[in-house]
Amino acid sequence: MTSGQVDTPNSAWQRPQLVLFGYALPVWRLAVVALVLLLAAGITFIPAPQGMPQQSMVALGLIGMTVVLWATMVMPQPAAAVMFIALVILTGAASPKAAVSGFFSSSLWLVFGGLLIGTAAERSGFGRFIARRFLGRFRDSYSALVVGVIVGSTMLSFLVPSNMGRLAITVPVVLALAKDAGYPLGSHGHIGLVLIAVVGNFAVAQGVLPGNLLNIMIVGAGETLYGIHVTYMHYLLMCGPVLGAVKAILVWRFLVWMHPAPTPRFDDGSAVDQLSPDAKRVGLILSIAILLWATDFWHGIKPGWVALAAGALCVVPGIGVLPAREMINLRRLLIIVWVGTVLSLAAVMTESGASALVSSVLARLAGVEGQPPIYGYFAMAYLSSLLATMSTFGGAVPTMAAVAAEISNATGLPLDTAVMSIAAGMSAIFFPYVAAPIVVGLVLGQVSQRAALPFMVVMALVTCVLIIPLNGFWWWLIGELP
Numbered sequence: 221m222t223s224g225q226v227d228t229p230n231s232a233w234q235r236p237q238l239v240l241f242g243y244a245l246p247v248w249r250l251a252v253v254a255l256v257l258l259l260a261a262g263i264t265f266i267p268a269p270q271g272m273p274q275q276s277m278v279a280l281g282l283i284g285m286t287v288v289l290w291a292t293m294v295m296p297q298p299a300a301a302v303m304f305i306a307l308v309i310l311t312g313a314a315s316p317k318a319a320v321s322g323f324f325s326s327s328l329w330l331v332f333g334g335l336l337i338g339t340a341a342e343r344s345g346f347g348r349f350i351a352r353r354f355l356g357r358f359r360d361s362y363s364a365l366v367v368g369v370i371v372g373s374t375m376l377s378f379l380v381p382s383n384m385g386r387l388a389i390t391v392p393v394v395l396a397l398a399k400d401a402g403y404p405l406g407s408h409g410h411i412g413l414v415l416i417a418v419v420g421n422f423a424v425a426q427g428v429l430p431g432n433l434l435n436i437m438i439v440g441a442g443e444t445l446y447g448i449h450v451t452y453m454h455y456l457l458m459c460g461p462v463l464g465a466v467k468a469i470l471v472w473r474f475l476v477w478m479h480p481a482p483t484p485r486f487d488d489g490s491a492v493d494q495l496s497p498d499a500k501r502v503g504l505i506l507s508i509a510i511l512l513w514a515t516d517f518w519h520g521i522k523p524g525w526v527a528l529a530a531g532a533l534c535v536v537p538g539i540g541v542l543p544a545r546e547m548i549n550l551r552r553l554l555i556i557v558w559v560g561t562v563l564s565l566a567a568v569m570t571e572s573g574a575s576a577l578v579s580s581v582l583a584r585l586a587g588v589e590g591q592p593p594i595y596g597y598f599a600m601a602y603l604s605s606l607l608a609t610m611s612t613f614g615g616a617v618p619t620m621a622a623v624a625a626e627i628s629n630a631t632g633l634p635l636d637t638a639v640m641s642i643a644a645g646m647s648a649i650f651f652p653y654v655a656a657p658i659v660v661g662l663v664l665g666q667v668s669q670r671a672a673l674p675f676m677v678v679m680a681l682v683t684c685v686l687i688i689p690l691n692g693f694w695w696w697l698i699g700e701l702p
Contacts, residue, residue: 249294256294260285264311272573279313279572283565287619298554301561314568322563325440326524331559333527334430335552336542337506338380340534344541346379346499346506362409362481363472365401366416369394370468373421377431379506383422383657390417391665401484409481411667415675418661419649420471423679426647427464429455429523430513433559434613434646434655440563441621442639445570450636452513452523458640458700462691463647470682478675498541505533505540566618575622582623588630593702594692596631597641600624601688604645605680608654613646620645637700644691648683649676 263281268274282304289300308319322328340346358368369390376386394417395410403409425431429439429452439455442448495503509530513523534540535547546552569575583589586599600620607616624638633641652658652669662672695701 252292252294253289256285256288259288268573269577272577275313276573276577278311279308279568279574280577282307282311282313283569283574283619286561286565296554298557301558304561305564308568314571318567318571319564320560321444321567322440322565323560325444325560325563326522328440328524328556328560328563329528330430330436330524331433331527332552332556333524333529333531334380335555336531336534336546337502337509337527338386339546339552340502340531340541341376341380341506344498344502345496346502349495349499359401359484361483362401362412363476365397365484366412366472366476369397369413369416370420370424370472373417374424374468377421377425377428378510379503383425383432386421386425387418387657387661390421391661395665403481403484405666406671407481408479409484411671412475412479412481414662414665414667415479415672416471416475418658418665418667419672419676419679420468420475422649422655422658422661423471423647424464424468426467426643427456427460430527433657434617435459435643437559437562437613437617438621438639438642438646441566441617441642442624442636444563445566445621446625446635446639448636448639449522450640455640457698458695459643459691462687462694463644466690467647467683467687470687471679474678474682475675478678501539502534502541505530562618566621569618569622576626578619578622580626583626583630586627588627591631593631593633593637594696596627596633596638597644597692597695597701598688599631600627600633600638600641601645601692602684604642605648605650605684608646609650613655616646617642632702634700634702637695640700644688647687648680650680652676 260281263284264278266277268277286300286304289295289303290297305319308314309316358364358371373386373390376390380386391414394413398410398413401409403413422432426435429435429450435455439448439450442450509526512519512521512526532547535542535544537544566575569578582603586603588596588599591599600623603623604616604620607619620642621639624635624642627633628635628638649655649658652662652672658672659669662669692701
């Protein structure tokens with residue numbers, strides 16, 4: 221087996237295991253869960269600092285437990301999310317309203333609608349048509365082929381507002397493309413094309429509000445905690461030029477350098493798919509949705525409701541291409557449970573007082589008191605990257621969203637800019653486990669995390685050194701950073 225392929229475990233001997241939501245829980249995973257529960261219980265019994273309610277320590281213990289479970293993935297993330305909500309309500313760490321507040325955020329329905337749209341684009345062939353139509357123009361060299369994957373996946377970032385949906389569309393096409401080009405599994409050409417489709421697209425899509433789940437989580441946390449509403453076009457203006465376009469150029473150059481490959485060899489006359497009637501209807505629905513997203517500054521309809529309406533149209537008989545049962549697809553609903561809990565976690569932190577504890581510690585760590593706004597931006601960005609590395613996006617987003625208010629007050633950084641600084645920091649992704657879509661994409665592309673790690677670490681360092689400062693300069697130019 222070549223070094224770049226996904227490792228497959230030897231199934232000759234099976235350890236005892238429990239199956240939960242279709243997820244295997246071996247004995248060692250159960251032991252880790254038990255240990256995490258004990259640690260959480262220990263934190264809850266630590267006396268709260270003077271002037272703070274004991275509920276803040278209870279909430280901190282439950283939040284720490286949940287973040288570790290999400291980071292280690294020793295149990296299904298939706299199961300850990302349900303356990304968190306139940307324990308918050310049972311222990312009185314926060315009110316039931318706070319425990320489920322994320323499920324009432326419009327950002328959650330942006331995820332739900334985006335998943336439906338992504339499924340419709342995949343099954344109708346619309347996404348495959350877009351990908352192959354663009355990839356067919358970039359076959360002269362390996363470097364051009366990498367550019368083609370970036371262009372095609374970037375177009376899909378606007379057309380398919382679901383990272384998982386885009387992966388389901390693009391990765392099979394990229395695998396077929398690598399095979400046609402003469403790049404066998406495990407070769408630099410195969411690894412490079414998969415990395416650009418998975419890691420590269422995740423980076424580029426950070427410039428488009430519905431493009432990544434991470435973007436929605438950040439905006440949703442700001443909405444849940446502070447009532448901040450970020451429009452589609454405003455997000456694109458802030459994050460598209462540097463976090464999206466400039467990052468894409470750097471990803472392309474570094475990938476071609478780190479994973480060089482010979483000129484692709486294609487057979488002549490490869491056919492391009494034609495749009496089916498179903499694909500045309502999906503394209504029309506997406507066109508309307510994109511138009512509404514792009515003009516939300518005028519009509520005021522939140523992106524989440526637009527996505528939900530577009531997703532619903534995809535299952536309407538005679539208009540959509542999906543059966544009605546897709547509205548209650550179990551796997552999709554479990555994702556919604558997890559995302560809703562991520563958004564709720566920030567509200568639980570705030571109501572219980574845990575956010576004040578975390579904020580004060582991180583603010584002291586960053587030394588923000590009396591510093592200028594630009595210092596607050598860098599503090600938010602680099603702390604976000606650090607926390608994401610330790611606890612994944614699921615734990616880092618609500619934690620940093622809660623910290624934003626204190627850093628904003630200490631430095632004079634506008635609160636909405638402080639929240640958006642989380643996006644800048646989390647563009648530095650050091651390890652695949654930090655973002656679930658990257659893990660899934662690598663598995664689909666038959667590339668091991670070990671093979672992806674050097675490229676991801678290099679790009680994360682480049683992001684910290686170049687992209688984050690350059691993004692701060694861009695925000696200063698457009699008046700978002702005093």
